[in-house]
Amino acid sequence: MKNTASTASRSTASRKGSGKQRAFPLSLLCLTIGAFAIGMTEFIIMGLLPNVAQDLGVSIPQAGQLITGYALGVAVGAPLLTVFTHKIQQKKLLVLLMCIFIAGNALSVVAPTYGLLISARILTAFAHGTFLGVGSLMATRLVAPERRAAAVSVVLAGLTIANIVGVPFGTFIGQQLGWRASFGAITILGIVSLLGIIRFIPVLEQGAPANLGQQFRNLVRPQVLLGLLVGALGTGSLFVVFTYITPLLTDISGFAEQSVTWILVLFGVGVTLGNIVGGRLADWKLMPSLVVNFGVLAAILALLTLTIGNPILGVATVFCWGVAAFGIMPGLQIRIMNMTREAPLLATTSSHSAFNLGNAGGAYLGGLAITHTGLISVPLYGAAIAALGLLGLLLSVATERKKGLPETADGTETVPVH
Incomplete structure (x- = not known):
C-alpha cells in the first residue's frame, strides 16, 4: 500500500506540473x-x-x-x-x-x-x-x-x-x-x-534515500537481472557488427576507405532518429514496442548479410539498422526504472555497465566470427544475439503475466513491496 500511495502521489504531482512541462x-x-x-x-x-x-x-x-x-x-x-x-x-x-x-x-x-x-x-x-x-x-x-x-x-x-x-x-x-x-x-x-x-x-525533492540493502535487493531480482541481460544483448548485437563495419563496407561492399566516413555519418543519423522514435514508442506502449523493435533489429541484421554485397542496398540497410539498434535504448532504460521504482539508482546505473559489457562482448564475438566463419558472417552473429534479446523479453513478459502483476496509471507494471 505504501508503494502504491507513493506512486500515486508522484503521478499526481507530475500531472499538476505537466502544464508547465509540455515542452x-x-x-x-x-x-x-x-x-x-x-x-x-x-x-x-x-x-x-x-x-x-x-x-x-x-x-x-x-x-x-x-x-x-x-x-x-x-x-x-x-x-x-x-x-x-x-x-x-x-x-x-x-x-x-x-x-x-x-x-x-x-x-x-x-x-x-x-x-x-x-x-x-x-x-x-x-x-x-x-x-x-x-x-x-x-x-x-x-x-x-x-x-x-x-x-x-x-x-x-x-x-x-x-x-x-x-x-x-x-x-x-x-x-x-x-x-x-x-x-x-x-x-x-x-x-x-x-x-x-x-x-x-x-533541486528536486527526493525524500529519504533508499538504503543499500534495498538497492541491492532490487538489482538482484530475477526480472531486473533479465532486463540487464537483454540490454547487454541489445548493445552486443550492435557492436558485433559496428566494430567491423569498415572492413565490411570496404572488402565486401567495395567502397573506398574515404567513403566509409560518410556512410558512418548516415548511420549516426539513423541512430539519432531511432533514439528519438524509440523514446516516443516506449512512452506509447513500452513492452510491445520493445518486442517489435528487437524482432525488427534481428531481421535487419540478418538481411544485411544479403545486402552488404550491393553498395546501394547495403547502405540503405545500414541506415535502417542504425534506426533499429538505438530504438531499443530509451525503452530498456525505462524498463529498468519501472521494475525498481522504490530504489532505482543502482539498477539504472548498472544498466550502463551491462551495455558496456555487451559492447566488449559483441566486439570479441565479431572477431571470433571473422576468424572461424569469415567476415560476411558477422551480421548473422549480430542477428542471433538480437534474437536472444527478443527471447529474453518474451520470457520476461510471460513471467509477469504468470504472476499477474497489476498496472499503474501510466501503463507500466508495479513492483511488489518486499
Whole structure:
C-alpha cells in the first residue's frame, strides 16, 4: 500500500506540473551536452590511436587498451560509484560526476606517459555510467509522466549526436593540433555542461534515500537481472557488427576507405532518429514496442548479410539498422526504472555497465566470427544475439503475466513491496 500511495502521489504531482512541462525544459539540454561530451570521450580515441601510439612510444595494440580500459572502467565504476554516492542529492551528484569527468579529461591532456593516460581514461569512465543513470532518472522527473521515455531519449541523444558530429570533429582537431587538443575540447564541453547543471537543473525533492540493502535487493531480482541481460544483448548485437563495419563496407561492399566516413555519418543519423522514435514508442506502449523493435533489429541484421554485397542496398540497410539498434535504448532504460521504482539508482546505473559489457562482448564475438566463419558472417552473429534479446523479453513478459502483476496509471507494471 505504501508503494502504491507513493506512486500515486508522484503521478499526481507530475500531472499538476505537466502544464508547465509540455515542452522539454532547458535543463534537459545541460544533461544532453554532458552525454555528448561523454560520447566523444568514449569513441574519439578510435580515430586517434596511431597518433597516441606514436606520441607515447607504444604499439597500436597497446594504445587499443585505452578503449578496453575505458569500457571496463564504465562496467565497474557505475555500480561502485553509485554505492558510495547513493545518499547524495541528485543535483549535487551530477555536479560531482561532471567534476570527475572534467578532471579525467584534463589529466588526459597533460598525461606524459601511457600509464598515466590509461589511469586518466579509467577515472573518466567511472563518471560515465553513473552520470547517464542519474541523468536519465533526473530527466524523467523534469517532464510529465507520459513523456518519461522521450525525456530519456533526449539525454541519450547526446551519445548519438556525438558519433555524428563530435567524434569526426574531435578527430579532425586531434589530427591537426595533436591528440591532446581533442581531450582539451572535451574538457571545455564538460565545463559548459557543469555550468548548465549548476544554473538550470532544479533541486528536486527526493525524500529519504533508499538504503543499500534495498538497492541491492532490487538489482538482484530475477526480472531486473533479465532486463540487464537483454540490454547487454541489445548493445552486443550492435557492436558485433559496428566494430567491423569498415572492413565490411570496404572488402565486401567495395567502397573506398574515404567513403566509409560518410556512410558512418548516415548511420549516426539513423541512430539519432531511432533514439528519438524509440523514446516516443516506449512512452506509447513500452513492452510491445520493445518486442517489435528487437524482432525488427534481428531481421535487419540478418538481411544485411544479403545486402552488404550491393553498395546501394547495403547502405540503405545500414541506415535502417542504425534506426533499429538505438530504438531499443530509451525503452530498456525505462524498463529498468519501472521494475525498481522504490530504489532505482543502482539498477539504472548498472544498466550502463551491462551495455558496456555487451559492447566488449559483441566486439570479441565479431572477431571470433571473422576468424572461424569469415567476415560476411558477422551480421548473422549480430542477428542471433538480437534474437536472444527478443527471447529474453518474451520470457520476461510471460513471467509477469504468470504472476499477474497489476498496472499503474501510466501503463507500466508495479513492483511488489518486499
